[in-house]
Amino acid sequence: MLELRNVTKRFGDTIAVNDVSTNFAPGQMVGVIGRSGAGKSTLLRLINRLATADEGQITCGDVNVGKLNGNALRAWRAQCAMIFQQFNLVNRLDVLTNVLIGRIGNARTLPVIFKHFSTTDRANAAIALDRLDMLSQALQRADTLSGGQQQRVAIARALMQKPSIILADEPIASLDPRNARLVMEALRAINRQDKITVITNLHTLDAARAYCDRIIGMAHGHVIFDGTPDQLTSAMIQQIYGDDAETAVDESLTSTIAATGAARQTGQRQMEMAH
Numbered sequence: 001m002l003e004l005r006n007v008t009k010r011f012g013d014t015i016a017v018n019d020v021s022t023n024f025a026p027g028q029m030v031g032v033i034g035r036s037g038a039g040k041s042t043l044l045r046l047i048n049r050l051a052t053a054d055e056g057q058i059t060c061g062d063v064n065v066g067k068l069n070g071n072a073l074r075a076w077r078a079q080c081a082m083i084f085q086q087f088n089l090v091n092r093l094d095v096l097t098n099v100l101i102g103r104i105g106n107a108r109t110l111p112v113i114f115k116h117f118s119t120t121d122r123a124n125a126a127i128a129l130d131r132l133d134m135l136s137q138a139l140q141r142a143d144t145l146s147g148g149q150q151q152r153v154a155i156a157r158a159l160m161q162k163p164s165i166i167l168a169d170e171p172i173a174s175l176d177p178r179n180a181r182l183v184m185e186a187l188r189a190i191n192r193q194d195k196i197t198v199i200t201n202l203h204t205l206d207a208a209r210a211y212c213d214r215i216i217g218m219a220h221g222h223v224i225f226d227g228t229p230d231q232l233t234s235a236m237i238q239q240i241y242g243d244d245a246e247t248a249v250d251e252s253l254t255s256t257i258a259a260t261g262a263a264r265q266t267g268q269r270q271m272e273m274a275h
């Protein structure tokens with residue numbers, strides 16, 4: 001169980017994360033929502049120790065995350081793999097090598113330079129790519145792929161770390177509706193099949209509602225909502241997003257919802273024309 005107790009992170013006078021206490025049971029799929037600057041990215045970065053809390057504790061079983069360094073810190077970062085909005089692939093390398101990088105982490109760069117990977121690693125990378133429906137692109141350079149394909153490669157790379165937690169920081173923010181849906185479905189499938197905990201920041205409410213079992217709403221560094229999608233009322237959405245509430249609800253990033261909306265609009269237009 002991943003536990004945060006009274007966690008606070010400041011940047012100068014800004015309190016990015018303010019006295020947050022919560023926990024994540026293994027295997028949950030959690031969406032973190034909130035307006036820009038609410039503290040969502042910082043929360044994820046604290047868990048992964050890309051940032052260190054000023055106050056409070058983050059623990060996972062016996063691991064005291066704030067106290068880790070050296071190999072133990074690298075092992076923790078491998079255990080909670082991070083996925084970013086901008087994919088962070090190495091453009092000039094092929095897809096397979098990008099995925100293999102996940103296997104060795106950042107600790108040893110030499111095998112990457114010389115592309116020394118074991119047959120088992122290569123087989124596992126191919127299996128990971130196949131799960132993400134990206135095997136046929138294995139030998140393509142990363143920068144020849146679409147954004148959605150790159151994100152699926154990034155997920156395959158994360159899987160090579162054999163993580164127990166995946167932290168996804170706005171994984172679909174740069175994607176069109178179809179690719180956003182493919183990426184969210186991939187994360188959901190991994191969560192279900194491998195029982196990997198997924199904690200993902202999402203800037204649209206519909207994606208959080210459609211794919212997550214639990215939603216955490218942040219505002220000004222605080223967690224102000226923590227519940228199921230059904231428990232998220234309009235009043236609470238207003239509190240979480242403030243003036244941005246309408247945009248957050250309106251933006252349909254998942255194609256299912258976008259398609260339903262489009263179908264509804266087309267149907268409405270046809271009815272209007274018929275009358």
Ligand SMILES: Nc1ncnc2c1ncn2[C@@H]1O[C@H](COP(=O)(O)OP(=O)(O)OP(=O)(O)O)[C@@H](O)[C@H]1O
Nearest residue numbers: 011014015016034035036037038039040041042043
């Ligand atoms: N490295 C940093 N240095 C200074 N201030 C920072 C840093 N990282 C975050 N902040 C500040 O902390 C606050 C929370 O930022 P954070 O990126 O966590 O919010 P967010 O909810 O993820 O926003 P967005 O959706 O725009 O990414 C913001 O006021 C931000 O400017």
